[in-house]
Amino acid sequence: MAQIDNYQAFEGLNLSDARMENETREEYKNRLKANKKIMKIYFKVGREAFKEMFPNGVHEALENSAEEIFNENNAAREKLLKKSNTPSK
Secondary structure, three states: OOOOOOOOOOOOOOOOOOOOOOOHEEEEEEHHHHHHHHHHHHHHHHHHHHHHOOOOHHHHHHHHHHHHHHHHHHHHHHHHHHHOOOOOO
């Protein structure tokens, strides 16, 4: 019996070309640009390689990288605040 592959690379992504009601023009343009890049990678490397790159789908990878960037920015902000609160000699 053939094994069924339930991999959904684009689950959770809005791949629609239509602008959503709650989406600003800038958000819309950024989403279309990101979608274009994602699809370019997908068609360039193929489904299997894409699955290896993003085993849990693109949406999870984007969420993880956004969280990582947020944490890095917070750490840098705290470092600057500590530095600015330290009295000068």
